[in-house]
Amino acid sequence: MDEEALDTQPRSQRNRNKFQHNGCLYVYDAQSKRDPHISFWRCERKWDKCRARIHVNDVRHAVVQMTHSHNHDESPAHCSAAKIVTDLKNRAQETAENPAQIISHVIEGVPREVLAALPRKAALTKTVQRQRGRVHMRPPNPTDLANLDIPEAYKVYHVSEDVTERFLLIDSKDLEPEEDHSKRILVFGREGNMSWAAQMKKIYVDGTFRQAPPLFSQILTSPAIPIEECGP
Numbered sequence: 001m002d003e004e005a006l007d008t009q010p011r012s013q014r015n016r017n018k019f020q021h022n023g024c025l026y027v028y029d030a031q032s033k034r035d036p037h038i039s040f041w042r043c044e045r046k047w048d049k050c051r052a053r054i055h056v057n058d059v060r061h062a063v064v065q066m067t068h069s070h071n072h073d074e075s076p077a078h079c080s081a082a083k084i085v086t087d088l089k090n091r092a093q094e095t096a097e098n099p100a101q102i103i104s105h106v107i108e109g110v111p112r113e114v115l116a117a118l119p120r121k122a123a124l125t126k127t128v129q130r131q132r133g134r135v136h137m138r139p140p141n142p143t144d145l146a147n148l149d150i151p152e153a154y155k156v157y158h159v160s161e162d163v164t165e166r167f168l169l170i171d172s173k174d175l176e177p178e179e180d181h182s183k184r185i186l187v188f189g190r191e192g193n194m195s196w197a198a199q200m201k202k203i204y205v206d207g208t209f210r211q212a213p214p215l216f217s218q219i220l221t222s223p224a225i226p227i228e229e230c231g232p
């Protein structure tokens, strides 16, 4: 078969590369033992007993061989729709947007035939929620500060179902990515408090060592008083 350049690749749910070729998506399988520059990919519909596989030259990013044929349509619209669902899942993990915002973002400018190949909106909304459910499960406890990665869901404050604002305001690791991060400073606070920061009359600072979570030594709180009331 002819060698063809591969398209820009959508990422699979498991963050392993997927790519499309002639309207079908393939999932990475293994590297050739005989030639380390050749990788083996299998049709993503393997679950549907499709045995189609391709061999790819990694250096030239070209398909060099195809084995078995597909047991289903090779539809570019279905392939594009699968990529959109992958984008939707990634966006659900990486942003704090609500499902309607995510859906309208990923289907923006998408041709009608691809829209027709997409699951219905209610199903897409469920996909976003399922993805978020996974994110909201408590991640394993970090073993050191340098490798502590804070999930996106922990960085935002939900004002209401549709409105969120930043909650992790400063992470010293982001400020100086090249530095040694065995010491980390995280600053949490509602971004919305900036709107009344100019009216703060008094700012208090109080610290505790005893309540600090493992790996951290101190919690410092800084409540401020806007004219009469006191809020953190």
Ligand SMILES: [Zn+2]
Binding pocket: 024, 043, 044, 045, 050, 051, 052, 069, 070, 071, 072
């Ligand atoms: Zn197939």
